Amino acid sequence: MHVGCAFNRSADASPAYIPSFGKRTRISSPVALAVVAQELGCTTQETSAWEDEQLVKARGCRRMVYFEKQSSKSWGRIGPVFELTAEDEVVDSDALVTKSKMVSGARWELFQDDLRQLGRTGHREFTARVLCILRIDGTLHHCLVIGSHPTFSDAVGKVLKTYRLEPATLDGRPVPVDFEIVESLKKLSSAP
Numbered sequence: 001m002h003v004g005c006a007f008n009r010s011a012d013a014s015p016a017y018i019p020s021f022g023k024r025t026r027i028s029s030p031v032a033l034a035v036v037a038q039e040l041g042c043t044t045q046e047t048s049a050w051e052d053e054q055l056v057k058a059r060g061c062r063r064m065v066y067f068e069k070q071s072s073k074s075w076g077r078i079g080p081v082f083e084l085t086a087e088d089e090v091v092d093s094d095a096l097v098t099k100s101k102m103v104s105g106a107r108w109e110l111f112q113d114d115l116r117q118l119g120r121t122g123h124r125e126f127t128a129r130v131l132c133i134l135r136i137d138g139t140l141h142h143c144l145v146i147g148s149h150p151t152f153s154d155a156v157g158k159v160l161k162t163y164r165l166e167p168a169t170l171d172g173r174p175v176p177v178d179f180e181i182v183e184s185l186k187k188l189s190s191a192p
Contacts, residue, residue, distance in 0.1 A: 024050045027058075032075075039065050039077055051075075057131070057178075059084070066131065066144050082142040088133050091168070091175040100134050100177055103164035108185065110162060114155040118185065126152035127184040130160065136174035138165045145183075156183050 027033060027049035036058040037047040047060035049067075056067035056075055064082045067075040082088075108115060118126060128147030132140040140160050147153035167174035 024052060026050050027056065036060075036065070036067070040081060055131070064088075064142060068146070078146070079144040084142070087135050088142065088176055090133060090177050091170055098169045100168040100179060101166040102181075103138075103166060105163060106156075106159040106183060107162040108159060111155060111159060114151075114158065115185075118149075118151055118155060121149060121151055123149060125184070125186045127182060128153055128156045130156060130179075130181050130183055132160070132179045133176055134165055134167060134179035135176050136167045138167055140165070140179060152185070159183070 027036070030044065033044050033047055033049060036049050036056075037044045037060065040047060040058060040060045040063045042061035042063065047058060049056050049058035051057075054069045058065050058067065062084045064084055065077055066079050068078045070076045126147065126149055128145050130143060130145050132143040134140055140163060143157065143160055145153045145156045145160075147156060165179075168177045169175065
């Protein structure tokens with residue numbers, strides 16, 4: 001599940017759009033940004049992109065898209081192009097007064113059919129990296145699930161709806177932020 005282009009860092013036209021995952025580096029290669037802009041349907045000037053070790057998150061003209069590393073110089077788009085609203089204008093995590101808090105995590109017991117289907121795969125452990133926008137009402141939106149098994153990724157997409165979260169705050173008011181978590185299931189028994 002990979003898609004592609006090459007990167008390194010540029011000027012950020014939208015300071016509100018800053019992801020918080022991993023070690024961030026802003027992309028600056030004009031060629032790379034032109035590719036990102038094309039994916040987003042924006043001009044290069046309207047585009048900003050940030051990378052961690054394995055992912056690039058690009059935003060511009062009220063759209064967001066993820067890229068994943070394919071090689072040392074090549075990145076590929078993964079997931080859809082997300083259409084953003086004012087509710088999705090995230091705040092830089094360094095500016096937050098309080099971070100978001102997990103009230104309760106995944107409630108896998110509500111998804112017995114999915115657990116049985118996962119058991120039938122023959123795998124005993126599953127892990128997925130989840131990237132979303134956490135809005136001020138505590139709900140997750142525009143989620144990208146990157147997993148080792150497609151069945152697990154699909155199940156995680158459903159389970160995310162059971163998360164209960166408190167939003168992050170800035171100057172005493174809730175603000176949207178980028179949200180990242182690793183969801184895993186271990187020692188899953190095989191199902192008939």
